[in-house]
Amino acid sequence: MKLHTEDPRLTAYILGELPPEEALAVEHAVAGDPSLRMVVAEAEKAQSQLTGLLGGGRDTLLPRQRDNIRRAAKEAARNGKVVQLGSHRKARKSWVVPFAAAAAIAAGIFILTKIPATKGGGKGVSGNSANNAAPPSAMPDAVPRDGTAGAIRLPLRAGKESLAKISSAVRIASRKPSADEVSVPEMLNAFPLRANAAVALKGGCKLGAEIIPCPWKPSGSLILIEVRGAKDGERSLSVEYKADAGSVISHKLLGYPPASGSAANPAASRMSPNSTMLLVLEVNSRSENLGRLAWSVDGSPAPSIPLLRNPEQEPSDDARFAALVCGFGLWLRGEDAASLDETMVLGLAREVAADGLVPDRYDFLDLVDQAVKLE
Structure with missing residues (x-):
């Protein structure tokens, strides 16, 4: 042949x-x-x-x-619901x-x-010439290219009173707390959580980050950010999130209203020895590149942290718990109501439930359960 x-x-x-x-x-x-x-x-x-x-x-x-x-x-x-698999096999x-x-x-x-393409003036068309893409200048930008719009300087101060107010409202007054009583940053900073997937060090200070899928927004990611002061003395720290302009569609700092002007760029914060600050960013993007964290210690630039989402990476226990804290806080405030309801909150609580939980986390799960029952 x-x-x-x-x-x-x-x-x-x-x-x-x-x-x-x-x-x-x-x-x-x-x-x-x-x-x-x-x-x-x-x-x-x-x-x-x-x-x-x-x-x-x-x-x-x-x-x-x-x-x-x-x-x-x-x-x-x-709910006692059983799904038959026969239809799935047929499909x-x-x-x-x-x-x-x-x-x-x-x-x-x-x-x-x-x-081969037809040579000369014939009607043949080569595969390459038939699929020429439009030149880059003719393709509209998917997102604004304004660099300032894609950067947030992170606040590095938060109280810890909100969790006590929530507990008092639920356990003593038998009511859901008001939105003014609920502060997601204060709730986060009531627990010793760590973000160790990526770590940068400078002058005895630490910047950590961990990225997990957002449980209530399938297309989104949560970035847990940990800032820790030096052991040997006070430092001046500045941390900035810089979104990747070609990938990130939207981003927000959970628990903080949109800021503008000087409020959007707070001054560097004085971090006392061994103090910590925890923040969570919610980011929606088209790819794994979410941007980077840039920071400085006492005015000296420190190594930045690239924020690359890895879909195969399992969330740490601290990151799962942080997602529960954020989800519970947003639910109490009535935010993201379309995707965050009591069923989702209870699901997040079940994900972190395990034998041998430390007392403060076990108490928080009990608080979540009591709050949901008030509905």
């Missing part, structure tokens, strides 16, 4: 559509021709990539997907034919791209 690189029988061979005798003949022809071997190898590589994109290969779940499945399973068990079978068709189309397109 004699074949050429544009022979349609190559596509049929790659997709396994030839009868056994003809497939064997094609295999022998390919084995004896280096150019055919190269075309087949590249087509099989393209087919493998397409299989991965369309869901082939070994199925794996991201941490966020596992969290959602566990949460849904717990809710279903509590999966219905994908087989479209998937094979898509693979055939992709492999065919790959073979066609190997056909």
